[in-house]
Amino acid sequence: MSADLSQFFxxxxxxxxxxxxxxxxxxxxxxxxxxxxxxLHGVFRAAHSIKGGAATFGFGDMAATTHTLESLLDRVRxxxxxxxxxxxxxxxxxxxxIAMLLAGHRDHTPVDEAxxxxxxxxxxxxxxxxxxxxxxxxxxxxxxPSTDSPVGVTxxxxxxxxxxxxFMRGVRVEPLFDELASLGELSIAAQVAVPxxxxxxxxxxxxxxxxxxxxxxxxxxxxxxxxFMFVADEEEIVIEVAKPVSQHKDPAVAAPTETxxxxxxxxxxPPPESPGRxxxxxxxxxxxAFGRRPADGTESSSIRVGVSKVDQLINQMGELVIxxxxxxxxxxxxxxxxxxxxxxxxxxxxxxxxxxxxxxxxIRMMPISFIFSRxxxxxxxxxAKLGKQAELKLAGETTELDKGLIEKLADPLTxxxxxxxxHGIESPEARKQAGKPPNGTITLRAAQxxxxxxxxxxxxxxxLNRSRILQKASENGLVxxxxxxxxxxxxxxxxxxxxxxxxVTDVSGRGVGMDVVMKNxxxxxxxxxxxxxxxxxxxxxxxxxxTLAILDGLSVRVGSETFVVPLNSIIESLQPQPxxxxxxxxxxxxxxxxxxxxxxxLNELYSIKGAVTQPEQAVVMIxxxxxxxxxxxxxxxxxxxxxVIKSLEANYRKVDGTAGATIMGDGHVALILDVGDxxxxxxxxxxx
Amino acid sequence: xxxMTSTMAEDGxxxxxxFTLGKEEYGMDILKVQEIRGYDAVTSxxxxxxxxxGVINLRGVIVPIIDMRIKFNLGTVTYDEFxxxxxxxxxxxxxxxxxxxxxxVVSLLPEQIKPPPEFGTGIDTQYITGIGTSNGQMLxxxxxxxxxxxxxxxxxxxTTDNHLDLAA
Numbered sequence: 001m002s003a004d005l006s007q008f009f010x011x012x013x014x015x016x017x018x019x020x021x022x023x024x025x026x027x028x029x030x031x032x033x034x035x036x037x038x039x040l041h042g043v044f045r046a047a048h049s050i051k052g053g054a055a056t057f058g059f060g061d062m063a064a065t066t067h068t069l070e071s072l073l074d075r076v077r078x079x080x081x082x083x084x085x086x087x088x089x090x091x092x093x094x095x096x097x098i099a100m101l102l103a104g105h106r107d108h109t110p111v112d113e114a115x116x117x118x119x120x121x122x123x124x125x126x127x128x129x130x131x132x133x134x135x136x137x138x139x140x141x142x143x144x145p146s147t148d149s150p151v152g153v154t155x156x157x158x159x160x161x162x163x164x165x166x167f168m169r170g171v172r173v174e175p176l177f178d179e180l181a182s183l184g185e186l187s188i189a190a191q192v193a194v195p196x197x198x199x200x201x202x203x204x205x206x207x208x209x210x211x212x213x214x215x216x217x218x219x220x221x222x223x224x225x226x227x228f229m230f231v232a233d234e235e236e237i238v239i240e241v242a243k244p245v246s247q248h249k250d251p252a253v254a255a256p257t258e259t260x261x262x263x264x265x266x267x268x269x270p271p272p273e274s275p276g277r278x279x280x281x282x283x284x285x286x287x288x289a290f291g292r293r294p295a296d297g298t299e300s301s302s303i304r305v306g307v308s309k310v311d312q313l314i315n316q317m318g319e320l321v322i323x324x325x326x327x328x329x330x331x332x333x334x335x336x337x338x339x340x341x342x343x344x345x346x347x348x349x350x351x352x353x354x355x356x357x358x359x360x361x362x363i364r365m366m367p368i369s370f371i372f373s374r375x376x377x378x379x380x381x382x383x384a385k386l387g388k389q390a391e392l393k394l395a396g397e398t399t400e401l402d403k404g405l406i407e408k409l410a411d412p413l414t415x416x417x418x419x420x421x422x423h424g425i426e427s428p429e430a431r432k433q434a435g436k437p438p439n440g441t442i443t444l445r446a447a448q449x450x451x452x453x454x455x456x457x458x459x460x461x462x463x464l465n466r467s468r469i470l471q472k473a474s475e476n477g478l479v480x481x482x483x484x485x486x487x488x489x490x491x492x493x494x495x496x497x498x499x500x501x502x503x504v505t506d507v508s509g510r511g512v513g514m515d516v517v518m519k520n521x522x523x524x525x526x527x528x529x530x531x532x533x534x535x536x537x538x539x540x541x542x543x544x545x546x547t548l549a550i551l552d553g554l555s556v557r558v559g560s561e562t563f564v565v566p567l568n569s570i571i572e573s574l575q576p577q578p579x580x581x582x583x584x585x586x587x588x589x590x591x592x593x594x595x596x597x598x599x600x601x602l603n604e605l606y607s608i609k610g611a612v613t614q615p616e617q618a619v620v621m622i623x624x625x626x627x628x629x630x631x632x633x634x635x636x637x638x639x640x641x642x643x644v645i646k647s648l649e650a651n652y653r654k655v656d657g658t659a660g661a662t663i664m665g666d667g668h669v670a671l672i673l674d675v676g677d678x679x680x681x682x683x684x685x686x687x688x
Numbered sequence: 689x690x691x692m693t694s695t696m697a698e699d700g701x702x703x704x705x706x707f708t709l710g711k712e713e714y715g716m717d718i719l720k721v722q723e724i725r726g727y728d729a730v731t732s733x734x735x736x737x738x739x740x741x742g743v744i745n746l747r748g749v750i751v752p753i754i755d756m757r758i759k760f761n762l763g764t765v766t767y768d769e770f771x772x773x774x775x776x777x778x779x780x781x782x783x784x785x786x787x788x789x790x791x792x793v794v795s796l797l798p799e800q801i802k803p804p805p806e807f808g809t810g811i812d813t814q815y816i817t818g819i820g821t822s823n824g825q826m827l828x829x830x831x832x833x834x835x836x837x838x839x840x841x842x843x844x845x846x847t848t849d850n851h852l853d854l855a856a
Contacts, residue, residue, distance in 0.1 A: 319748050561732065606734030651781040652743065652752040652843060655733055663745045669731035 011304070012053045013106045016062075019046040020099050021373070027092055028376045032085050040077035043091070047073055050098065055226075061116070062101045068120045069094045072127045087126055092377070094119040153184075153216045156224060159238040161209040168204055177212075179227050184217030307403070310363050317360045318644035324353045325641055325665035354642065364404070368446045368455070369397035371410045375417055375444060382421050389439045390425050392417075396446040401453050405544060408524055409455070412517040416457040416540050417442060419514070424461030424538055434535060436460065452676070455542045464490060464532040490530035494518040527676070545659055545674065553643045553662075555670060556621070556634040558602045559611035562670040563634075564643050564662055569675045571622040571629065573637060578616045590620055590631045597622065597631045600682050605657065611635055625679040632675075641665070645672060657681040701797045704820070706827055707774060707787040710762035714787075715794065715820060715827045720776050724790055727753075727771035737842055744784060746775065752843065755786040759841075762788075778833040783843065794822040801829060 023046040026039050047070040054062035069091065075081045097119040104111035158180070162173070180186050189211045194201060201207075214224075221239060228237045331339075331346045372394050379392040401409075425431075425440035432438055443458040466489055473480045473492045480492070493514045521528050521542055532538035553564035580591040581599075588599040599620070603611035612618040612635050621632040643662035646669075648655055659674035704715035725746075730753055732742040739759035743750050753773060757765050773784045801818040815835040820827040836843055 315748070322748065608734070646748070646750045648743065648750055651750060651783060652733075656735070661731075661743060661750045663748065663750075667745055668729050669743050669745050669750055671731070671733070 009057060009106075012057055013102060014304070016050045016053060016102050017099075019050050020095055020102070022046050023095055024092065024377055025373050027088050027095070028380060030083070030088065032083050032088060035076075035083050037077065040073070040083075044070065044073045044077055059101070059105050061111075062098060062105070065094065065098055065101060065116055065120055068123045069098070072123050075127070081127075090119065090122045090126060094123060153218055154241055156184075156214040156217060156221075157240045158212040158214060158224065159209070159240075160212065160228070161236050161238075162206050163236060164205045164207070166206040173210075176227055180212065180214055180224070183214065183219040183223070185215045186212060187215075188212045313360055314364065317357050318646075321353060321357060321642055321644050322663050322665070324349055326667070329665040357642070362400075364402050365400040366403050366406050367397060368399045368401060368406065368409075368453075369394075370406055371413060372397050372444055372446070374410070375413075378414065378417060379421060379442060382418065383425075386422060387427060388421065388425050389428050390421055391439055391441050393441060393443045394445075395443065399446040399448055399453060401544070405453075405524055408520060409542075409544070412520045412542065413444075413455065413457070415514070415517045416542075417444070420457055420459040420461065420538070420540075424459035424463075426462050430462075434462075453544045455544070456539055457542075458537065458539045460537040463534045463536055463538050464493070464530070466534070469493060486532070487530075490532060493530070494528070543676075551643060551645060551672070552640070553672065554640050555638040555664070556619075557636050557638055558606070558634050559608040561606070561608050562638065562664065562668070563602070564670050564672045565621065565623065565632070565675070566659070566672065567640065569623050569625070571624055573619055573621045575618075576615050576620050581615050588615065590615065592622060592631070595629070597629050599631045599633055600678065601633045603633070605678070605682060623675045625675045628679065630675070630679055632678075643670075643672065701795045703793055703795050704827070704829060705774070705793055706791045706822065707772075708789045708791060709756055709760060709787055712762065713791065713825055713827050715796075715822075715829045716774075716776075716832045718793055720778055720832055722775040722777045722782060725773050725775060725784075726769065727767055727773050727786060740842070741786065746782065746784075749782060751775065751782050751784050753784040753786060754836075754841070754843075757786060757788060764788075776832060776836075778836050779843075781836075781843070783836055792822070794820075794827070796820045796822070796827075796829075804828075 023043050026042050026046075030036070030039050047066050051063050051066040051070055054060075054066060072081070072087075073091075076083055076087070081087075093115075097116040100109075100111055101116065103109045162171075166173070177186065177188060191209050191211065193207050193209065217224075221241070224239055225237070328346055328350060331342060334342060336343050375394070376392055379390055383390040420442050421440075425442065426434065426436075428438035431440065441460050443456070445456045445458065447454050466486065469489055469492055470480050470482070470484075473495070476495065478492060478495060480489075494517075495515060518528055521544070524544055526542060526544040529541045529543070530538065531541065552567040554567055554570060555562055555564050557563075574592070576590050576592075582589055582591070582596075584596070588601075589596040590599050591597075599615060601613070602608070603613065612633075615633055619634050619637055621634055621637075622629055623632055643664075645660045646662055648658070648661050648671075655671065657674060657678040657680075658671045659677070660672050661669050662672055664670050703718040705718045705721050706713055706715045708714070728744075730742040730744050733740060733752075736742075739755050741753040741755050743752050745751075755765065756762070770789075771786060772788075772790050773786050774790065775782060775784050777783075801820045804813055804816040804818055815831050815838070817829045817831050820829055835841070
């Protein structure tokens with residue numbers, strides 16, 4: 001196997017990172033007293049996969065560490081050892097150590113060998129401490145034999161019938177025999193099966209098969225299989241247990257189980273004890289399992305594609321939508337009676353385009369659980385560090401948003417959760433005094449409301465301290481006054497360098513938190529708002545645009561300009577009666593079913609000349625601006641269509657009140673309004 | 689002339705696209721030019737400076753259009769089928785600039801370029817890299833990248849502004 005493996009490294013790193021994340025997720029959610037068998041299997045599988053990959057790619061340290069973890073996990077899942085909270089902690093510690101080793105190989109970051117060794121020795125202690133019988137012997141072929149003492153000795157009979165192209169693949173068999181010999185006393189008999197017809201003899205083919213007998217071996221069956229991992233397919237290697245000596249460990253018991261699953265092998269041993277497990281293991285350690293995983297069928301429920309390819313697909317999809325809109329517009333000139341089939345075809349095209357577009361867009365969408373899943377661990381560790389008791393509740397994890405947003409959201413959310421835990425949740429004693437349960441609760445909730453994704457971080461802690469924020473703000477030289485509304489006071493904590501924490505911890509309090517949160521969220525076109533009640537807790541609300549590259553919109557005309565209003569923010573459109581229009585301190589309001597709504601004049605906000613200024617002669621559009629209803633004055637409603645959001649920032653800059661631009665069917669550019677931002681703009685603008 | 693161009697290109701000569709603004713002839717590095725097209729279908733942007741005519745759809749990409757004639761008070765500002773837009777690629781952005789006309793592509797050797805004079809022309813002297821001569825006519829060579837990055841162009845957003853608004 002001298003092939004250049006480095007091209008597969010990246011795949012291995014990504015897969016291992018996923019396995020580690022999966023492992024952590026399961027470990028954190030596991031019920032220690034009644035662990036679910038499937039979950040334990042899941043953790044084991046993850047460890048096993050990492051081990052196999054690490055050994056394949058020659059990362060001996062990772063393989064060794066994972067192996068230690070795996071052997072303990074193996075016994076836990078076979079109920080040989082009971083799961084304890086201490087074990088879970090050690091598992092997590094080991095997971096971190098493996099992640100560190102992984103990072104070391106991938107990014108050449110420094111690796112803390114001591115931490116790795118400490119995790120391993122803890123694992124070994126648990127294993128040996130709980131059980132008189134020591135651990136499974138060293139199992140990995142790429143590893144030097146471990147110091148674990150043998151369980152018992154077994155005699156094996158190994159029949160190795162290699163494929164004819166063995167030598168052509170560049171496989172050398174001598175090292176295999178050497179390795180086998182190191183595991184016990186080995187005797188080999190080769191059988192030659194040269195074809196009778198010498199004319200068909202091909203000197204490059206392998207006509208040999210070997211019958212080996214390995215006696216007094218301490219190795220497990222798995223170990224033997226590992227040796228042949230990359231040489232032979234399962235059918236080509238048959239291992240039989242000739243003399244099981246020890247009943248303590250499962251190799252002896254399981255070995256026949258496995259052989260019996262191989263077709264056409266006669267076994268001489270007791271019935272299978274745990275067929276499920278062996279069935280699985282066989283798959284995972286099968287020769288070349290790592291190299292040819294995608295072909296397995298069961299394993300490959302997903303494929304890995306570069307983000308750039310997906311982006312390209314989405315861009316092309318956008319172009320297709322525009323072209324389709326252009327065609328639709330052109331088709332309208334044709335008489336529907338004379339050109340019936342053309343119109344039918346266009347309708348079909350429109351539907352197909354929409355379906356295709358939905359499928360393409362969904363590629364980039366990921367559930368927010370992708371980032372939420374990191375928080376149970378964070379809260380678990382942080383609460384322990386701070387001596388607090390906190391529980392994390394997650395809601396709406398299936399809310400989907402764009403992959404790009406998910407990645408950028410991770411840091412701000414981490415800040416917010418840390419803040420909640422550090423500053424929000426009180427110590428158990430303080431909570432008891434306040435008449436609250438000692439266990440604090442932090443809730444992370446995601447939901448899609450209207451055209452936005454709203455993520456909330458809620459804690460039932462002490463809430464923000466108004467007077468301290470004001471005091472701190474004036475110390476920092478900000479202009480404050482006691483008359484400021486709560487909302488204005490809360491906004492102060494977004495100022496750079498602002499922190500009210502009485503002492504700086506390594507968790508938070510250095511004042512680099514909230515302004516970074518604000519900046520990051522704003523960069524995504526989002527907003528952060530804070531609600532807080534003293535003694536009851538606080539709620540930080542992050543609202544993000546649903547930057548799906550395509551949205552349903554209604555095009556409206558103002559003067560000679562065309563704008564697109566996202567359909568999901570429109571409540572209704574109407575033509576007001578003169579009696580419904582009234583002026584309240586300089587602002588025009590529209591009465592809609594007894595409610596007075598402020599009227600935003602788009603022509604004034606965007607200085608457009610030639611627009612209708614009398615509301616009763618124009619159209620008023622009632623829109624939802626983040627829970628608040630306002631009326632927009634436009635000249636007329638044009639058409640409803642799907643529009644592709646194009647970035648204005650790419651070549652220009654953000655335009656206030658807009659969520660970007662789009663290209664209409666006639667090739668013109670139209671701005672897409674962001675109603676929430678528009679209201680902000682209107683509030684800031686001098687009232688006319 | 690053609691023969692000269694090709695020989696000069698081998699000794700470190702650089703090619704410049706020349707364009708006119710008013711009566712003056714300007715040159716810019718041809719490598720910054722993406723394409724040249726006509727002026728049409730510009731969507732205006734609210735509350736933008738006057739010289740920013742708006743944005744266009746350039747094969748699916750939204751491109752801002754700057755009228756250099758308004759920006760530098762040169763030439764006559766009319767828009768017809770002869771109005772020319774040079775699409776340039778600077779600062780990782782695609783920007784369109786309206787000029788009076790595009791004349792030629794000339795090749796200039798480093799020694800053919802003289803340092804810029806201190807007196808003013810339409811364009812601020814800090815954006816002028818030198819003065820070249822082509823066919824006996826003076827050519828003002830501009831650093832188009834620096835020009836577009838300038839704060840008065842308002843092309844690059846200053847994010848801290850927004851931020852301070854909220855913090856204050």
